[in-house]
Amino acid sequence: MRMRRLAAVLFVLSLLVAPQAHAVQPDEILPNAANEARARTLSKELRCMVCQNQSIDDSDAPLARDLRLLVRERITAGDSDQQVLDYLVSRYGEFVLLRPPFNLSTILLWAFPPVLLAGGLLLFLVVALRRRRQEAVATAPSGGELSPVEQEKLSRLLDKPGA
Amino acid sequence: MIAEIGHYALVLALALALIQAVIPMVGARLRDPVLMDVAGTTALAQCGFVTLSFGALIACYVTSDFSVYNVFENSHSTMPLLYKFTSAWGNHEGSMLLWVFILALFGALVAVFGVNLPETLRANVLGVQSWIAVAFILFILGTSNPFLRIPNAPIEGRDLNPILQDLGLAIHPPLLYVGYVGFSIAFSFAVAALIDGRIDAAWARWVRPWTLLAWVFLTLGIAMGSYWAYYELGWGGWWFWDPVENASLMPWIAGTALLHSAVVMEKRDALKVWTILLAILTFSLSLLGTFLVRSGVLTSVHTFANDPSRGVFILAILVVFVGGGLGLFAWRAPVLRQGGLFAPISREGALIVNNLFLTTACGTVLVGTLYPLALEALTGDKISVGAPFFNMTFGPLLLMVLLVVPFGPLMAWKRGDLLGAAQRLMFAFAVGLIGIAATFAVQQGGPVLAPFLVGFSLYVIAGAIIDIVERSGVRKVPLRVAAGRAVKLPRSAWGTAFAHAGLGIALLGIVGEAYWGAEKIAAAKPGETITVRDYDLHFDGAVNRQGPNYRELVTRFTVSRDGHVLGVLEPSKRTFVSRAMSTTEAALMRRGASQIYLSLGDVNPDGSVAVRLYYKPLVLLIWFGAMVMAFGGLLSLSDRRLRVGAPKPARQRQALAPAE
Numbered sequence: 001m002r003m004r005r006l007a008a009v010l011f012v013l014s015l016l017v018a019p020q021a022h023a024v025q026p027d028e029i030l031p032n033a034a035n036e037a038r039a040r041t042l043s044k045e046l047r048c049m050v051c052q053n054q055s056i057d058d059s060d061a062p063l064a065r066d067l068r069l070l071v072r073e074r075i076t077a078g079d080s081d082q083q084v085l086d087y088l089v090s091r092y093g094e095f096v097l098l099r100p101p102f103n104l105s106t107i108l109l110w111a112f113p114p115v116l117l118a119g120g121l122l123l124f125l126v127v128a129l130r131r132r133r134q135e136a137v138a139t140a141p142s143g144g145e146l147s148p149v150e151q152e153k154l155s156r157l158l159d160k161p162g163a
Numbered sequence: 164m165i166a167e168i169g170h171y172a173l174v175l176a177l178a179l180a181l182i183q184a185v186i187p188m189v190g191a192r193l194r195d196p197v198l199m200d201v202a203g204t205t206a207l208a209q210c211g212f213v214t215l216s217f218g219a220l221i222a223c224y225v226t227s228d229f230s231v232y233n234v235f236e237n238s239h240s241t242m243p244l245l246y247k248f249t250s251a252w253g254n255h256e257g258s259m260l261l262w263v264f265i266l267a268l269f270g271a272l273v274a275v276f277g278v279n280l281p282e283t284l285r286a287n288v289l290g291v292q293s294w295i296a297v298a299f300i301l302f303i304l305g306t307s308n309p310f311l312r313i314p315n316a317p318i319e320g321r322d323l324n325p326i327l328q329d330l331g332l333a334i335h336p337p338l339l340y341v342g343y344v345g346f347s348i349a350f351s352f353a354v355a356a357l358i359d360g361r362i363d364a365a366w367a368r369w370v371r372p373w374t375l376l377a378w379v380f381l382t383l384g385i386a387m388g389s390y391w392a393y394y395e396l397g398w399g400g401w402w403f404w405d406p407v408e409n410a411s412l413m414p415w416i417a418g419t420a421l422l423h424s425a426v427v428m429e430k431r432d433a434l435k436v437w438t439i440l441l442a443i444l445t446f447s448l449s450l451l452g453t454f455l456v457r458s459g460v461l462t463s464v465h466t467f468a469n470d471p472s473r474g475v476f477i478l479a480i481l482v483v484f485v486g487g488g489l490g491l492f493a494w495r496a497p498v499l500r501q502g503g504l505f506a507p508i509s510r511e512g513a514l515i516v517n518n519l520f521l522t523t524a525c526g527t528v529l530v531g532t533l534y535p536l537a538l539e540a541l542t543g544d545k546i547s548v549g550a551p552f553f554n555m556t557f558g559p560l561l562l563m564v565l566l567v568v569p570f571g572p573l574m575a576w577k578r579g580d581l582l583g584a585a586q587r588l589m590f591a592f593a594v595g596l597i598g599i600a601a602t603f604a605v606q607q608g609g610p611v612l613a614p615f616l617v618g619f620s621l622y623v624i625a626g627a628i629i630d631i632v633e634r635s636g637v638r639k640v641p642l643r644v645a646a647g648r649a650v651k652l653p654r655s656a657w658g659t660a661f662a663h664a665g666l667g668i669a670l671l672g673i674v675g676e677a678y679w680g681a682e683k684i685a686a687a688k689p690g691e692t693i694t695v696r697d698y699d700l701h702f703d704g705a706v707n708r709q710g711p712n713y714r715e716l717v718t719r720f721t722v723s724r725d726g727h728v729l730g731v732l733e734p735s736k737r738t739f740v741s742r743a744m745s746t747t748e749a750a751l752m753r754r755g756a757s758q759i760y761l762s763l764g765d766v767n768p769d770g771s772v773a774v775r776l777y778y779k780p781l782v783l784l785i786w787f788g789a790m791v792m793a794f795g796g797l798l799s800l801s802d803r804r805l806r807v808g809a810p811k812p813a814r815q816r817q818a819l820a821p822a823e
Contacts, residue, residue: 023398025764026686026773047547053405055549058398098549105544109534113527113556120519128507 023058025065030072039072042084046071047098055098067096166231169219170310173260176212176267177300179205183270183293187286188358199282202289203274209296210271217251217264220309224251230316233257233309239322239741241712249332250323255457255473256309258336262453263299265337265344270296273348273373280369287355288348295347298480306473322712322741331391339384339411343449345377346418350446353439354488357495367429367438372800374425374442378418379796385411386789397747397762399777401676401785404553409532410452413525417445420521423514431511431576433504436496437518443488447481448525454481460536509579513571517564524560528553565619565670568663569626572656573633591629595622606679613678616670623667627660658799662792669788672756675781682778684764686771696778698759699723700732705772713737715748718763718772722752729754734761734774756783 024043030036043057048064056064056071067088074084088096100106183205190198220233224247229235237254238247252261270292277285303309352370356362388411393401402408421441427434454460458474505511531548538544569591573584599618606613634656635649683695689704703719715737722729732750739745749762757780764773 023764023775024684026684029684045551047549053403053549058400058403093545095545095547098547099551099555100546100548105538105542106534106546109530109548109552112530113523113560116526117519117523117560120523124512124515124519125507128512131504132506134504 023060023064024068028065028068028072030076032076035072035075038081039068039075042071042075042081043068045085045098046088047096049092049095165219165222165226166228166310166312169216169223170308172212172216172219173300173304173310176209176216176263177297177304179209179212180293180296180300183209184290184297188290191283191286191290191358194283196282199286202286202293203278205293206267206270206274206289209293210267213264213267213300217260220257220260221248221251223310224248224257227320228316229318229320230312231309232311232313235313235317235320237323238320239712240319242323242328243711245330245333246323246328250327252336253323253327253332254309256303256307258340259299259303259307259457260309261336262340262344263296263303265340266292266296266299266347269344269348269373273351277369283359284352284355284366284369287358288351291351291354292347295351295484298483302473302476302480306476319741322739325713325737325739325742325744325746326395328739328746329391329395331387331395335384335388335391337384338380338387342377342379342381342384342418343411343414343452345373345380346414346442346446346449348373348377349421349442350484350488353442354491356439356499357491360495360498362435362439362499364429364432367425370438370442371422371425371429374418374421374445375796375800378415378422379793379800381411381415381418382789382793382796385415386786386793389789390786393782394749394751394760395746397749398775399682399749399760399762399779401782404531404550406532407452407456409528409553410448410455413528413532414445414448414452416521416525416528417441417448420518420525421445423517423521427511427514431505433511434515435499439496439499440492441518443485443492447485447488448529450481450484454478455532505576506578508574508581510571510574510576512579513567513574516567517571520560520564520567524557524564527556527560531556562619565623565666568623568666569629572630572659572663587629587633588626591622591625594625595619598622610678613674616674616678620667620670620674623670624664627664627667630663631657631660653802655799655802658795658797658802661795661798663795665788665791665793665795667788668784668791669786672781672784672786672788675757676779676785679780680778680782683774683776685774685776686767687774688769688771693774693776695759695776697724698729698778700759700761700776702772702774703731708735710737712741713739716763716766718774720750720761722759732759732761734763736763736766753783756781756787758782 024040030039040057044055046056046067048054048056048059048061048067050063051059051061054064056067070088071084074087079087085097094101100109102110183202186205187199187202190196190201223231223234224238225244227234227238227240227247229238229240233254233256237257238250242250250257252258270289273285273288273292277288280288349370352366352373356366385408388408389401392403393399421438424434424438424441428438454474454477458477460474531552535546535548538546569588570581570584573587574580595618598621599614602614602617631649631652632645634652635645637645640648681695683693685693687693687702689702692699692701694700700720700722703721705716705718708715708717715735717733717735720732720734722732730752732752734750735748737746737748747762747764749760751761752759757778760775760777760779762775764775766772
């Protein structure tokens, strides 16, 4: 009785809810656990092209499901990880890769963090060294000679009563 | 009528903002106290009218006035009252009004608490603050007016996006906006200082509490948003490197850098130019975030409003304020005098290294977020920059920051002792190493990286503890005296320790979630049991329920471990008829700092339900760490020296306290 009611409820609900795939679905999972793990890892590197910012591993979109099935198909056919990625790039372009390849058009992207860090470090060291030299000059005994400005400052201090 | 009042109040606020943007600054130029005083009055009045306007919008929503187009588009008469309330800012127009409301609130706060600021500085700060208000109120009135009417009022509204019908909408946007907008104060102070051509340690003392306040709220806002996405989107992720998330992360990183460089400026009168630049950049990144989210330039899961004409307007605001700010900086910064010499190995040096790493991290996120847009605009090539890129570049930078974090507070100002600091950190190194070894022993052949990251987090936490221990002199005086000293340490010292420890705690959660989680995806029928780790979930059954504005299928799972029943999980799937959309309501069970996470997928024709079951070890530490960081910020904010407003002499207060 309870089961039948549940079945009825589920049936009504399946009509109500618009068909919506939900990330990785049970029927997609490969029987071979090692292959499935590889498929999951690869899925995280691949973009669902209609959802813009999600990997196919996270996405609910039907296209993502197609891609997930495609990845598993290639893996089952014996492709290596790289071959699967190459295959998808050949079909969908580099847009499909969430980790952009290192080439001429992405060189600025990849080089930016290390260059910025190295540049900043260099600047810091140069400034610090220059500062130190200035400090050394400023504190070094300069033969007892005061500059006119210093002389004036000194006399002002000495003249000030109670200072 | 209410909508018209709101509209009119906003127009009046614009008029006041225009006055405030001009008169006080002219007054500051002419050194005319009467003209300068206009700023305080207008700031309060402006805040009053914006509040009235925002209140009017909320009133329209709460009363479900569907003759207002904005309400019609985003509300429904059957929605619970809380969601009617929050849907006021669950849309583009309303959220911009919330933005302006918070901006006006901050302006009023500066006017009230800034009474003992130098007169010209106060006038200039409020003037600059009002430029921002003018720009954004114009934006609302010109392109995004929430008060427009529909001639023939419909009977029912179109409902709020179901994903937004959550408590998260009540908390996340306001917190985040207080953070974003709070940085406008730092910006206004920076621009005012550049206009004045004068800046000193007092300036930093003024800017720091405001920045800290904004930072605390932004930290909480980001953490809350992350937790919301985690439980609402149904696949258990907590950070997606989505451009919209990056848009909130960038001001946070820059704001963190700003906090640290402002310390140097306050204490040592050094790094002035850099601090000013960071203040401008931090708010610029907030504006950039607003632009990215509001213009629809990115089509992402978060973008629920887009319109190119708005994009151009916000881009113009962005160009004017960022360009103007940086231009002014380039022109006036050379006027500022550098002070405070220090050796590279010193606390100043450590804070500079911190700033360097944070700036690089921020730059990396910025480039990663904008690169695809720029490349497509320039060459037409489409590439994707996603989580794998950010994990690979941002991750190592974060670790470098964490390596330096414990050193900073242990170094002396001016000239520090690196070796001495390292010696005092011996205990932290040891804790880290023990953590690595212990984790290796426990996880037995798990991911190699995980133990090292655990060691890292423990090192950071231990480093924060050592900082407090060293300051209270445990090794030099009896424990009791040391405990007394620890209690009496400045609250900012405790704040630093908490904030730094929070980083380590959050990293621990990240590592746990990333490396030791377990997942089970299966189709389950009532009566079946699914297992993840040692937890057995028995599918008891499902019922259909009618909610206020949705129907939901609620399933019931009994969770047990080794035969002991631990509780019940009731994940559900909701279908919102008015928008023909469905949402997944995940069910969570806390086990210590870990969680069992269960969400529903599709219902299959054979009666089985797809379920996604996760075991998320230590996952709660991610947000707990963020809260500890925010708590540290609040502690530091309550430090007498830095309290928002006028610091009162301690002696006077003691005299006033009643004798016990």
